[in-house]
Amino acid sequence: MVSYVPDAGHVDLIKLCEADERMRAVSLTTEEEGVAFAAGAYLGGKRAALLMQSSGVGNCINMLSLIKTCQLPLLTLVTMRGEFGEFNPWQIPMGQATPALLSAIGLIVYRVDAPHEVRDVLEAAVSLAFGSYCGVAVLLSQRLIGAKRFVEGP
């Protein structure tokens, strides 16, 4: 199962999840719902991943205590904003704070900057989360996914 608050960087992944009959994709109103959803799924014997943008990380902080306290697996894929090439200043504070906040609340954080690293890092993150009962965040950097552009620049 996959739950998500959509981000442009996750568009193709969300489409693939929705098209796969073996998967269930759940749209959320706020990211912390996805943390609780993943906890419930695991209690019932299923695995769930959470897709969000870095701006949603702050919404999850207290709910992530569920993951740490109960030693629950959580895999979250976070598309980054507010860093490499960012155009929108409102994205900067949360984007810059994202790795430190996730670490502070007890998740293991990996960052991917190059396309050839994605598969390895994700496989390791899945093994780590579900094998060692912990929260793992994979940050998909703005350098990897491309900075969002609001106007056609030079």
Place this chain on the structure above:
Amino acid sequence: MIQAPYLNRREVVTALLADRGDLLVVAGLGATAWDVASVEDHPLDFPLWGAMGGAAMVGLGLAFAQPARKVLVITGDGEMLMGMGSLATIAAQRPRNLRVVVMDNECYAETGRQRTPTACGADIAAIALACGFPHARTAWKSDEIEPLRVDIHRFDDLFLAVIKVALTDDPKTLPPRDGAYLKNRMRAALLGPQAVFE
């Protein structure tokens, strides 16, 4: 409806959990977790000690993972209001085996009895219906509890029920607070003892 809630929460929860069979229960933090623990410390209960606002979504994940089981989320008005968006998320999914019961005493009883918005007109059953829940109701009277208990086991669709309960001083009957234990206990009871080796 202008009246003071008079139902006793401990009596209501005891009645709702009678003959529970293989019902899975997620209890929201605070008084509802203590209510559920006051009935018995059951391996198919997952009482939350934190994660405020998350009880209904834990229930959704559990309901999807276990479609053949009925899943009861039982939580308070304050906890449900913090996760109000999850009512829209859940209604959009419409899991037929999920039930949400809100014990509404119109205050944050654990923290000094400050009024919640339900004391001032916020109607959680109406909110659920407006979010797309196919069924929701509010119970005020003791003769509404047994039909609700039957619906928890037999009704074949998503629903939410608010139960207006009196503000009472109940003994703090605490469930285990070790989250890893609660997780492993529920998984072993539900999935078999091998689940803790997965």
